[in-house]
Amino acid sequence: MIKNIRKARISDAKQIQSLINFYAAKDLMISRSLNEIYENMRDFWVCEENRKIIGCCGLHIVGWENLAEIKSLAVEKTKHNKGIGRKLVEICLQEAKELKLKKVFALTYSPGFFRKSGFKKISKSKLPHKIWAECCNCPKFPGCEEEAMIKNI
């Protein structure tokens, strides 16, 4: 039973960062500075259990093409396979719908997870160039094997 998924608050920033950076240290995600998390706080949803943040996910609007990106999706290791990741993505998709966005994409090493939420593989070259600004700063660029997954809203 998933208890509490809610919009993130400023006081969640450090817990969100440690969740993301746990996986970033394993090369599964891009690390985030506290400053980035504070500045993008309104993108984030979190799952809270006993006052602890056990999952997070951001919906970030990209440019002016009715497009948004699912970013920084992470669920605490001991809480995997309980439907928390799916629920976080669902709530971001719902938010995208309310914002009248047309498409949501994710860059991910877990395409199978996104497939289960109705996303389809797309060539990265079909995504707007704007997204490469972040990729250019990544140590893996240009040899990264993340896959692009997209869903129509």
Ligand SMILES: CC(C)(COP(=O)(O)OP(=O)(O)OC[C@H]1O[C@@H](n2cnc3c(N)ncnc32)[C@H](O)[C@@H]1OP(=O)(O)O)[C@@H](O)C(=O)NCCC(=O)NCCS
């Ligand atoms: C990917 C991640 C967020 C999934 O969270 P989760 O809460 O364990 O996922 P859920 O329990 O909601 O899973 C939903 C479905 O996807 C499946 N699934 C979960 N992780 C999967 C993966 N890595 N690959 C394929 N399928 C996956 C589940 O088995 C479940 O399938 P079902 O509906 O048939 O039962 C979590 O494993 C995680 O934090 N991974 C490390 C960070 C990461 O890779 N983030 C993604 C970056 S974009």
